[in-house]
Amino acid sequence: MIARFFLAGFDRRVALALIAVLAIGTVVPLLNLMLPASHVLHVPDYMVALIGKYLTFALLALSVDLVWGYCGILSLGHGAFFALGGYAMGMHLMREIGPRGVYGHPVLPDFMVFLNWKELPWYWHGFDQFWFAALMVVLAPGLLAFALGWFAFRSRVTGVYLSIITQAMTFALMLAFFRNDMGFGGNNGLTDFKDLLGFNLQAATTRAGLLAASSLALALGLLLASAIVGSRLGKVLVALRDAEGRARFLGYPVERYKLFVFTISAAMAGVAGALYVPQVGIINPGEFSPANSIEAVIWVALGGRGTLVGPLIGAGLVNYLKTYLTAAMPDAWLFALGGLFILVTLALPRGVLGLFDRDARRPRTAAVDPIPKAAE
Amino acid sequence: MSPKRSDMRMPYPRRILGQLLLWISLCLSGQAIADAASLDQAIRRLGQGGFDGTEKAIGELLASGDPRVVPILEALAAGSLQVRKADGAIFIARQEGGEARLIDPLTGEVAGAASPGTMERVRMNNRLRRVIEAARGALTLRSPDPAIRRQAADALFRRADPDARVALEAALAAEKDPAIARRMREALAVLTLAGAAEEAARLEAVAVLARRGDRESLAILAPLAARGEGELSRAAEAARQAIEHELRLWEIGQNVWYGVSLGSVLLLAAIGLAITFGVMGVINMAHGEMVMIGAYTTFVVQEVIRAHMPGLSDYSLAAALPLAFAVSGLLGIAVERGIIRYLYGRPLETLLATWGLSLVLQQAIRSAFGPTNKEVANPSWMSGAFEVGHLAITWNRLWIVLFALSLFALLMTLLRRSAFGLQMRAVTQNRAMAGSMGIRTPMVDALTFGLGSGIAGIAGVALSQIDNVSPNLGQGYIIDSFMVVVFGGVGNLWGTLVGALTLGIVNKMVEPHAGAVLGKIMVLVFIILFIQKRPRGLFALKGRAFET
Amino acid sequence: MGFSISLASRRLRQRLGAGLFGAALAGSAALAPAAMAQDTIKVGILHSLSGTMAISETTLKDVMLMLIEEQNRKGGVLGKKLEAVVVDPASNWPLFAEKARELIQKDKVAAVFGCWTSVSRKSVLPVFEELNNILFYPVQYEGEESSRNVFYTGAAPNQQAIPAVDYLRENEGVQRWVLAGTDYVYPRTTNKILETYLKSKGVKDEDILINYTPFGHADWQSIVAQIKRFGAAGKKTAVVSTINGDANVPFYKELANQGINAKDIPVVAFSVGEEELAGIDTKPLVGHLAAWNYFMSIDSPENADFIKKWQAFTKNAKRVTNDPMEAHYIGFNMWVKAVEKAGTTNPDAVIDALIGVAVPNLSGSYSAMMPNHHITKPVLIGEVQANGQFDIVWQTAGLVVGDEWSDYLPDSKNLIADWRKPLACGNFNVATGKCGGKD
Known part of the structure; x- marks a missing residue:
């Protein structure tokens, strides 16, 4: 039963992507750990951290694609779910430091000590347990998405209005987390982590393990997404993406479908954030910035919206280019990246993945115009 | 330059100022009564001893009561007063072309030119600017320009100086513009409340401030009201509440x-x-x-x-x-x-x-x-x-x-x-x-x-x-x-x-x-x-x- | 070339007494040059060239390029040319960590000069400690940190904030204080330190107003009005501003328009320098203050020379210089001197060699690297002039040692940093005799 559910949406392309993701997750750590640094095929440490980061971004892109590509919800706030997952993990990592902080306080993180906090705020309790933090990684973004979706979908907020309230949400969260009074470290965020589950975060083995974990998470996410898309549920989603009113008239409880996918997608983004934080070593309110969420949408658009595999390619490609160009042409990389965005939009209307579609059918991404057309 | 520590005393020039004002308001003609040599020494001291030295020298200049000090202070405020590094002589410098033309501050005559690097500006800070502004404010109470007169009255309102009372009263008597006259009365009211006037005058002053009704009046009335007893205090309290109520609406x-x-x-x-x-x-x-x-x-x-x-x-x-x-x-x-x-x-x-x-x-x-x-x-x-x-x-x-x-x-x-x-x-x-x-x-x-x-x-x-x-x-x-x-x-x-x-x-x-x-x-x-x-x-x- | 120390706390003086130079100068002469034969020595430059911080950081990249070019003209270091490796972390804090790792592991740089915001420094700090490299950090910051791998050439709070407040108390008779800042860790910590300090000087609670605004705050009407109200209470009032970069221009414009005059309510700022003023018409702001360790208007031959070179390098006769630029100037020269002293670019040797190195700063004295990885600097107070420059109205008699752990915060007053062996600790607790952060 379950196997059938998971394999329903499986096509050749997803299978290939799955294999590629898992291959990265096994080969890269091996090449990094087993081969000597002088070997041609050796993957240097900084590459491991980079690839691990790309994998978490790919998972974020996948979660955006699930709601945007298949459900027609253009979320400009998925960065918020990503960041919340990241903060949940970051809080655990802070608690793990314990008395090894610079002030040697047994419980309080350093930033609380030097801002004169006397005791741990209530919402920091429980994060010393990994299982609790892991639960919050999924629950915090999931609940937020559920609450927002519950109200918004029932009020039939759609299209660009929905996009803007998700943007308002992430913007408000950014400002809130910037406040030092919130107890999340303000602008500096959470940083200087020591270890996770007893593994030293600065060790090459831990980093290789995190990369493997990220690839596993991405593979599972891909599996889950393709299962959802391939199921009956997925068909309904596409129906309400393309004609929400008709789907509603046919008796489908549109809100519930949307709410389900939106919540799942947010939790997925949360997991991506949780894996991102130990690999880059910092989480701060900048992750909530609306520009980050827009960027995630751009990865999806660039790779190919509504294709599951496209977003992975988009996220990998854009971020690799960013890494490469910021070092290769630090003064002019924005020209290259911005130019690429314009070019892809004009030349590849169905994203990079569209290049590989031989059939000239109408794009699967049959765009729905969310904007009411009318003059003032 | 080394750090200067000065205590919080009332600046010396402020005390002198009143006498100068009194003197000017009596309209003595611009006859030099000060000893020219001592005046020259005081000017020289403008450039000595850092800010404290400059402040003291300003006080001496004002005390001399010589009208010729006014342009010197103006130049100081504008930052064009310079010291010759070689001998410490003070000049008003006027930039002309590539070089500075030096003007004798007392005679107003051109005393030569200075090549770059031989002169140093007499330094100013906010404290000195305030001292000069106060002096200028009081000196300009009778200015023909109404805007300057208003500024002068406002300056006195903010920095109540008991010695300026006579000059203020004289200016008020001569004032034609009702708006400026009102401001002068308000400045006088502040002086009245600060000094040891009789009860009736002080009550009158409270009423004047209550009519003004801004934050500054509030700051003056609040300590009076806080005293808690006596008719004056009650009046101040009533005025304070009225002002606060009105300000909340504003x-x-x-x-x-x-x-x-x-x-x-x-x-x-x-x-x-x-x-x-x-x-x-x-x-x-x-x-x-x-x-x-x-x-x-x-x-x-x-x-x-x-x-x-x-x-x-x-x-x-x-x-x-x-x-x-x-x-x-x-x-x-x-x-x-x-x-x-x-x-x-x-x-x-x-x-x-x-x-x-x-x-x-x-x-x-x-x-x-x-x-x-x-x-x-x-x-x-x-x-x-x-x-x-x-x-x-x-x-x-x-x-x-x-x-x-x-x-x-x-x-x-x-x-x-x-x-x-x-x-x-x-x-x-x-x-x-x-x-x-x-x-x-x-x-x-x-x-x-x-x-x-x-x-x-x-x-x-x-x-x-x-x-x-x-x-x-x-x-x-x-x-x-x-x-x-x-x-x-x-x-x-x-x-x-x-x-x-x-x-x-x-x-x-x-x-x-x-x-x-x-x-x-x-x-x-x-x-x-x-x-x-x-x-x-x-x-x-x-x-x-x-x-x- | 002596330098004197004022305002140093008791334990700093003790620390200095402990034979600063002896220990440091002796170190590492025996270490052989790095085995790897390289044609050049690479120096990493980690400053944002795009995004919100580009406005401040791009200048620092240029200054580093100029210094490296100049050093190469003098023959480089250890007989090798220096090569600058410039990357753009794009004002994105995780990207700072990523780029730092790339610089060290991929480009194999010998040292990195970079970062502006505290969060970017916090982000790269674990990377530098893990990979054992050297970061020179050139910006005034909140203190409360001392890492073996980081050298702090900007001001600690005692090199900027406290002298500025003292100046206002003593010279302007200020009794009422508005502490206005952007809501992040530097203003928070600085204001906490100032609040404790002011209260220790007898300032009452109701005479302190603390106000925080978000980054890039553009609409200052309400807050300036509030300051005006607070200042109308009859006591001499001043504003201590830790408002960050971008928000300053609209803040000063609003101050000028609402008629807040330096004679009535002076504003002393810790983040406003010549570069920031270049974007404002300063005529209405004459008399407002800033506290720094360097001003472009300093009258010294070193400074004149530096300005001349800078303007020639940027081909712009109007380009201004500022305090973090001087910090890089000092830091770079210290690094060169330490590398020559150690005879190698090996980070361990250079880190040891750096302590005790003294190089000329731009105000005509010598700045030295202390065992706590902070440097000695003069503290200057300047008043804004109509031409966008500062007129120095006050300066400390001697140099001030950067105090990494503030004496005015209850949890840090017992901590000291001393990276000389055998202590070699960034947060040694003198009360418990333990080095924190170690099991």
Whole structure:
């Protein structure tokens, strides 16, 4: 039963992507750990951290694609779910430091000590347990998405209005987390982590393990997404993406479908954030910035919206280019990246993945115009 | 220079000042009574012993009662008093060509020229500036210029000096202007309350201050009221309560004004977007950059005018307006023809393309002008503030409010009354139909996008007056602009107007209670909740908007 | 070339007494040059060239390029040319960590000069400690940190904030204080330190107003009005501003328009320098203050020479210089000197060699690297002039040692940093005798 559910949406392309993701997750750590640094095929440490980061971004892109590509919800706030997952993990990592902080306080993180906090705020309790933090990684973004979706979908907020309230949400969260009074470290965020589950975060083995974990998470996410898309549920989603009113008239409880996918997608983004934080070593309110969420949408658009595999390619490609160009042409990389965005939009209307579609059918991404057309 | 420690005593010159004033108000003619040698010594000491030494020397100069010290103090305040490093002699320096011409401070005669590096300016700080201002304030109570007399009275109100009483009373007796006379009476009232006058006079002074009714009066009355007993204290308490009550009302008005002013800034930023996004449906992420380019155009115009026609500096904004409109507008048309027109029917992808465009434009400006802020000066008619009752209104904000509203009115007229406006509405409502009626839809599209971008450029001219002119300028406004347009109702210009003003006023009413950060968060939460209530914004389009 | 120390706390003086130079100068002469034969020595430059911080950081990249070019003209270091490796972390804090790792592991740089914001430094700090490299951090900051791998050439709070407040109390008779800042860790910590300090000087609670605003705050009407109200209570009032970069221009414009005059309510700022003023018409701001360790208007031959070179390098006769630029000037020269002393670019040797190195600063004295990895600097107070420059109205008699752990915060007053062996600890608790952060 379950196997059938998971394999329903499986096509050749997803299978290939799955294999590629898992291959990265096994080969890269091996090449990094087993081969000597002088070997041609050796993957240097900084590459491991980079690839691990790309994998978490790919998972974020996948979660955006699930709601945007298949459900027609253009979320400009998925960065918020990503960041919340990241903060949940970051809080655990802070608690793990314990008395090894610079002030040697047994419980309080350093930033609380030097801002004169006397005791741990209530919402920091429980994060010393990994299982609790892991639960919050999924629950915090999931609940937020559920609450927002519950109200918004029932009020039939759609299209660009929905996009803007998700943007308002992430913007408000950014400002809130910037406040030092919130107890999340303000602008500096959470940083200087020591270890996770007893593994030293600065060790090459831990980093290789995190990369493997990220690839596993991405593979599972891909599996889950393709299962959802391939199921009956997925068909309904596409129906309400393309004609929400008709789907509603046919008796489908549109809100519930949307709410389900939106919540799942947010939790997925949360997991991506949780894996991102130990690999880059910092989480701060900048992750909530609306520009980050827009960027995630751009990865999806660039790779190919509504294709599951496209977003992975988009996220990998854009971020690799960013890494490469910021070092290769630090003064002019924005020209290259911005130019690429314009070019892809004009030349590849169905994203990079569209290049590989031989059939000239109408794009699967049959765009729905969310904007009411009318003059003032 | 070594650190100077001075105790908090009343500055010496202040005590001397009263005697000088008395002396001047008796109108003795400008006969030098001071010993010329000692005066010369005092002038010399202006440049010795750091700030404390200068302050003491100013006191001695004032004490000499010699009118010739006035221009010396003026020069000191203006920073043109210099010490010759070689012998410590003091001169007034006047820059002429490449070298400084030295003028003897006492005789006013040219004493030679100085080559660079041989002179040192007599240093000033805020304390010395205050001392000189107080002296100047008292000296100018009888100035023929009413503005200067008013300043003088205000200066005395703020820095009550018992020794200035006689001069003040004399000036009040001679004062013809009732407004200035009132200010002088208020200054006298402060003196009365500070001194040991009899009860009746002090009660009278409390009444004068109660009529003035501002924060400064409050600060003077509060300690009197706090004494708690006696008729004077009761009167002060009553006055204090009345003033506080009135000021609270004024404060609400002040916050509304701040809100209107913030709202008009939001309106300016959003109004171009209301056309490109609201009317045309392009998710225009490069809108902020169009605003920024308008601001940079202003900068360039100012630089050119400053270099070639310095006399016209005050009018540079007027020249910048059409130019900014043209630059941003033409750029907008080029963008529409080059990129956007291939994307009609795929509005979401305009997000991707315009985001790329905004990155390119930011970097282009950064490469061309450098990453640092550019200075755009406020013209004199946009500087300063005036008061209406207890409402302080700054000129630049007032102009921006008026400008935003007239821009809005102009745009409405254009859309409602002109042929272009009609065509534009026709194309956006039903492109195919409009095309069959003979409207050249591609041209209308290009012009509409150009109009929206051009208006963004004009907004940039106004925003350059209150914000940084840097490559990041646009980024600061793009999110707010989208919020305003969507909150107001996409496609409805009236919605943008009302939305901008509402958000501005809500923000400024909340801010004093919750602080700036929480205030902004609350506005965002308000938008989220409001959209649940009205899922199509403030001014939803009526009609069959069901499936869009 | 002696330097004197004022305002140093008791334990700093003890620390200095412990034979600063002896220990440091002796170190590492025996270490052989790095085995790897390289044609050039690479120096990493980690400053944002795009995004919100580009406005401040791009200048620092240029200054580093100029210094490296100049050093190469003098023959480089250890007989090798220096090669600058420039990357753009794009004002994105995780990207700072990523780029730092790339610089060290991929480009194999010998040292990195970079960062501006505290969060970017916090982000790269674990990377530098893990990979054992050297970071020179050139910006005034909140203190409360001392890492073996980081050298802090900007001001600690005692090198900027406290002297500025003292100046206002003593010279302007200020009794009422507005502490206005952007809501992030530097203003929070600085204001906490100032609040404790002011209260220790007898300032009452109701005479202190603390106000925080978000980054890039553009609408200052309400807050300036509030300051005006607070200042109308009869006591001499001043504003201590830790408002960050971008928000300053609209803040000062609003101050000028609402008629807040330096004679009535002076504003002393810790983040406003010549570069920031270049974007404002300063005529209405004459008399407002800033506290720094360097001003462009300093009258010294070193400074004149530096300005001349800078303007020639940027081909712009109007380009201004500022305090963080001087910090890089000092830091770079210290690094060169330490590398020459150690005879190698090996980070361990250079880190040891750096302590005790003294190089000329631009105000005509010598700045030295202390065992706590902070440097000695003069503290200057300047008044804004109509031409966008500062007129120095006050300066400390001697140099001030950067105090990494503030004496005015209850949890840090017992901590000291001393990276000389055998202590080699960044947060040694003198009360418990333990080095924190170690099991």
